[in-house]
Amino acid sequence: MGKVGRQKKGKASRFDPLSRPVVTAMAIDDVDEAPKKQLSAHQARHLERKRLQKEAQVLKLQRGKVSKADKLAHRGEKKSLTKSLNAIKAEAALLRNAPLPPAATTTAAEPSTFQGFSLPMPGGAR
Numbered sequence: 001m002g003k004v005g006r007q008k009k010g011k012a013s014r015f016d017p018l019s020r021p022v023v024t025a026m027a028i029d030d031v032d033e034a035p036k037k038q039l040s041a042h043q044a045r046h047l048e049r050k051r052l053q054k055e056a057q058v059l060k061l062q063r064g065k066v067s068k069a070d071k072l073a074h075r076g077e078k079k080s081l082t083k084s085l086n087a088i089k090a091e092a093a094l095l096r097n098a099p100l101p102p103a104a105t106t107t108a109a110e111p112s113t114f115q116g117f118s119l120p121m122p123g124g125a126r
């Protein structure tokens with residue numbers, strides 16, 4: 001390749017970290033306190049929508065983070081509920097299909113000796 005020209009050689013200098021201005025913690029705090037520009041309504045709605053989308057994404061990711069023990073416990077609860085429900089349905093089906101018990105034979109009841117109350121009737125009639 002050719003020789004580096006005089007102009008390029010003069011511009012190319014080594015990086016010196018000490019030549020940069022020193023930034024203190026106080027200077028950084030002052031930058032943050034600068035009043036922020038008021039956002040337009042469109043920009044505010046856009047930022048709010050993006051914030052809500054990010055929050056929904058975080059919640060969706062958290063929903064999937066269920067421990068294996070909790071999954072197994074939930075599955076066991078579902079199975080026990082299903083078994084009890086099936087048992088109740090089977091019992092109801094047996095009761096629906098069971099024949100009716102035979103009607104009880106009624107024997108003629110003996111007339112009782114009680115003749116009733118003898119209360120005085122109005123008008124003197126008994």
